[in-house]
Amino acid sequence: MTTGTTMMMTMTMTMGTMTTTMTESRPERASSSEPSRQREESPSATSTGRPDRDPRRWGGRGSRVPARWRIAAWIVLTTGITLATVLLIMRSLLISDVQTAANAAIQQEAEEFTTFADVGVDPATGQPFTSLDGMLETYLERQHPDQGEVLIGVGESVWHSDNARLRTVDGEPYLLGEDAGTLRRIIDAPGSGGVLDTEHGQLRWGKLDVSTDAGAGMFVVGEFVRPHMEANDRILRMTALVAIGGLLLTAGISYLVAGRILAPVRAIGRAASEISETDLSVRVPVRTRDDLGELAQSFNSMLDRIENAYTTQRRFIDDASHELRTPITVIRGHLELLGEDPGERAATLAVVDRELGRMSRLVTDLLMLAKAERPDFLHKEDTDLAELMLHVESTIQALDDRPWLLMEVAEGRARVDPQRLTQALLQYAANAVQYSPEGAPVRFGSTLVEDGDRHLLRLWLADNGPGISEEDMPRVFERFNRAVSPTEHQHGVGLGLSIVRAIADAHDGQAWVESAFGQGATFGIDLPVDLLPTPEEAGTTEMETDGGANPYRAALRGLREGRR
Known part of the structure; x- marks a missing residue:
């Protein structure tokens, strides 16, 4: 049997491809920690800005659909197209x-x-x-x-x-x-x-x-x-039903996830709406460390800066208005009663001149405290700490004719503002002159104290004044506070120690006082410093560093020899 077989078949296939501080605690010492203050409320001001600058009048552009819905919709749309x-x-x-x-x-x-x-x-x-x-x-x-x-x-x-x-x-x-x-x-x-x-x-x-x-x-x-x-x-229908269920599940999950992701943004919006001219204390809670957490932290930092600036301006205005009221009243009263008698006129002018001088000092001190809040308050430079104290000693002698005893001198180099530190010690010295008996000696000095892995530069001054009572010590560095014995004649307006505290705070340090009532007081400031290499460690001689003979170094050598 002969059988012939022939068969041709065509086959077509279509293929598709488918394409996450250490805080130093000193016993029996009053520090300069800022006490909490209650903000004074004032009537809210009415905006007088241009109408086109009022955010409530902005028409805005784009969709009014909430971002949460838009994010969920885009996820669902993308997932739907993929499915x-x-x-x-x-x-x-x-x-x-x-x-x-x-x-x-x-x-x-x-x-x-x-x-x-x-x-x-x-x-x-x-x-x-x-x-x-x-x-x-x-x-x-x-x-x-x-x-x-x-x-x-x-x-x-x-x-x-x-x-x-x-x-x-x-x-x-x-x-x-x-x-x-x-x-x-x-x-x-x-x-x-x-x-x-x-x-x-x-x-x-x-x-x-x-x-x-x-x-x-x-x-x-x-x-x-x-x-x-x-x-x-049947397979496709079952798959489509599963895909629809998955799409609905994706919609719900994306809505919840978008809400959690956008929670910091909504918190920022709520915080912004709660901020008023009299209350800048609102902050956004930061719970994450991602981009939105950084945004919330940046927003809080901005609010901190705004609140500090507002508080500084408000405090300056309140303090100035409060303290200037008395001298202005005194001057006005004397001028209103000014007569034709030359002696009376001279006495009145003397009173006016004294009150004007007091006003000038007050304004200068208030401006100093206001400037302390600015980042350019300090001008740090590499400073020889021993030369700093010797310079303070030579300057402090002019305050009063009494024994000024330099007890110890810290040696080393650090980046500080020598002018501000000199100003702080001179303020301590001025208080000692004002409140201690005439001719009583005043001791002062500086030392370096090891505090863990860092050094503290301690500047101190001790007097033989009336001391400070225990109840007054927590408030001694507050503005317009004069913690002295009631029998003492009070001078000034109580801003000197506030200025010292501002200088210490600007150096990230702390102003402190130790005292027993009736036994004098020791005032000081502690500043964290990073010691720099000395000229000897840097391989240069003293003559090369100072360009010649250094009188402060010579005085320091004389002080050491005298102590020997």
Whole structure:
């Protein structure tokens, strides 16, 4: 038997690619810690700015939808587009898999039939087939077609083995072998394979010409893809439902996450709306260390600067208005009663001159305290601490004709403001002159104290004055506070020690006092310093550093020799 078989099939596949201080505590010492002050409330001012500068009148641009909703919407939209793309690609891949599987099944059946035609024998005779219809009937009886698969043999008769699971809409099985019209279209079609659209869906088919000594015929293999497409559609519908559920879950999670992320921004908005002209104490809580946490911290720092500037201006105005009221009243009263008597006029002018001088000193001190809040208050430079104290000693002698005893001198170099430190010690000395007995000695000095891994420069001055009572010590560095014995004649307005505290604070240090009432007082300031190399350590001589003989160094050597 000679059998010729030829079969051609076309396969198409579409592939798609789918694309997180140490605080030094000194016993029995009053420090310069700023006490808490209650802010004075004043009636809120009415804005007189230009209407177009009023933020409430700004129309603004862009969407009025809250940022939280916009973020959630963009996330949901992006996720939805991604899921839709995945479903489309998945559908394309499933369709391609069905078509590929159908073509492979057709080719497999054709190869099996070809093998059977070459080696098969008639079960009745045990010899090769002599009848084409007998060979087709025997082969088809032995086949069990898969779902949607059709096997048909065309000889003198039409033999078919259709899968009865392929049913019509009314539930009756469909047999392609009994559909003469469709079968004729396949037989008459050119080529050995193709795709045919039928009322039962797409049919992918292949045919094989069979010729024997007993006659010629045809073997037809068909694959209805509708059952496989229906299974794919169920998979796609289930996947789509899961995707919709995931999209809704994503919407809820993105809304909550966006709310948590934007919480610092909303807190900043609430803080900004709560700030008024009389209350700048509102701050934004900082709970994270990310970009929004840094934004909240920067906003709080800005509020700190604004509050400090406002407090400084308000304190200056309050202090000036409070303290200037008395001298102005005195001057006005004397001028109103000024007569024609020359002696009376001279006395009045003396009083006016004294009060004007007091006003001038008051304004100067208040301006000094106001300037202490500015970053340019200090002018630090590399300073020889021993020379600083010797300079203070030479300057302090001019305050009063009494013994000024320099007890100790710190040696070393550090970056400080020598003028401000001299001013602080001179203020301590002026207080000692004012409140201690005439001719009483005053001791002072400087020393370096180790405090953990740093050094403290301690400047101190001790007098033999009346001392300070225990209840007055916490307030001794406050403005306009004069903590002296009631029997003492009070001078000044009580700003000197406040200026000392401002100088200490500007150096990140602390002003302090130790005293027992009636036994004098010791005032001092402690400043954290980083010691610099001395000229000897830097490899330069004293002459090279100072450009010649240094009188302060010579005085220091004389002081050491005298102590020996």
